[in-house]
Amino acid sequence: MTTSDDTKKAPAKDPWELPDVSGLVVGVLGGTGDQGRGLAYRLAKSGQKVIIGSRAAERAQTAAAELGLGVEGADNSECARRSDIVIVAVPWDGHAKTLEALREELAGKLVIDCVNPLGFDKKGAYALTPEEGSAAEQAAALLPESRVTAAFHHLSAVLLADPEIAEIDTDVMVLGEARADTDLVQALAGRIPGMRGVFAGRLRNAHQVESLVANLISVNRRYKAHAGLRVTDV
Numbered sequence: 001m002t003t004s005d006d007t008k009k010a011p012a013k014d015p016w017e018l019p020d021v022s023g024l025v026v027g028v029l030g031g032t033g034d035q036g037r038g039l040a041y042r043l044a045k046s047g048q049k050v051i052i053g054s055r056a057a058e059r060a061q062t063a064a065a066e067l068g069l070g071v072e073g074a075d076n077s078e079c080a081r082r083s084d085i086v087i088v089a090v091p092w093d094g095h096a097k098t099l100e101a102l103r104e105e106l107a108g109k110l111v112i113d114c115v116n117p118l119g120f121d122k123k124g125a126y127a128l129t130p131e132e133g134s135a136a137e138q139a140a141a142l143l144p145e146s147r148v149t150a151a152f153h154h155l156s157a158v159l160l161a162d163p164e165i166a167e168i169d170t171d172v173m174v175l176g177e178a179r180a181d182t183d184l185v186q187a188l189a190g191r192i193p194g195m196r197g198v199f200a201g202r203l204r205n206a207h208q209v210e211s212l213v214a215n216l217i218s219v220n221r222r223y224k225a226h227a228g229l230r231v232t233d234v
């Protein structure tokens with residue numbers, strides 16, 4: 001028998017109630033580059049255990065030693081294996097090859113893709129359209145056993161790296177298929193002072209988010225800025 005109590009809906013969960021990610025190890029593939037190193041620095045500074053990955057372990061170890069903060073360096077494979085959350089911060093042209101080679105190591109892991117497929121010509125930056133729809137969807141196709149999400153596309157590596165800047169004043173659009181995973185990524189973004197992770201849809205809508213970086217690059221060039229984004233009314 002169904003009572004009126006049974007049919008009552010559970011109260012909606014507060015979307016800002018996010019899990020504690022402080023004990024999770026974060027790996028950064030391509031963490032020797034500007035974006036990966038900047039993210040590694042900010043996350044380690046906020047108390048997260050971070051492992052920088054590289055195609056060459058030695059380069060990762062050098063970058064990690066420069067950052068301090070308990071950051072370790074390893075080749076991309078070891079970085080993926082030892083991490084709970086793996087940020088993909090390699091250039092678009094190395095994206096597919098990097099992920100294909102790490103399919104096993106990344107199985108079961110929460111993967112955060114921040115890759116922006118862009119082209120540049122004399123008119124500036126423009127968005128490329130990957131066959132799969134977006135870099136994030138390419139990652140999901142190549143890593144069927146991983147939990148692929150997308151985030152951190154719009155951050156300025158220059159601001160991330162600047163130790164004089166205490167807070168990064170920006171929102172981070174977070175995309176993914178499973179709410180539990182996007183909640184974890186939002187929580188991770190929220191570890192960095194000034195930053196807030198905002199759920200922004202499923203991976204089929206990652207293309208617009210990745211492409212928007214071409215617009216931000218135009219803004220930066222015109223106004224000599226390091227522009228970020230804020231989503232209002234949430």
Ligand SMILES: NC(=O)c1ccc[n+]([C@@H]2O[C@H](COP(=O)([O-])OP(=O)(O)OC[C@H]3O[C@@H](n4cnc5c(N)ncnc54)[C@H](OP(=O)(O)O)[C@@H]3O)[C@@H](O)[C@H]2O)c1
Binds near residue numbers: 035054091095098153
């Ligand atoms: N820079 C930004 O402000 C920014 C902001 C948001 C998102 N992103 C995205 O983040 C990603 C990294 O950007 P970045 O500026 O840090 O790039 P980057 O410095 O050119 O490359 C990052 C690292 O990736 C590795 N790498 C280079 N070519 C590779 C290849 N063919 N295959 C595998 N690994 C390769 C290199 O590390 P090793 O040689 O040590 O392996 C390099 O240090 C890009 O996809 C970009 O769209 C960048």
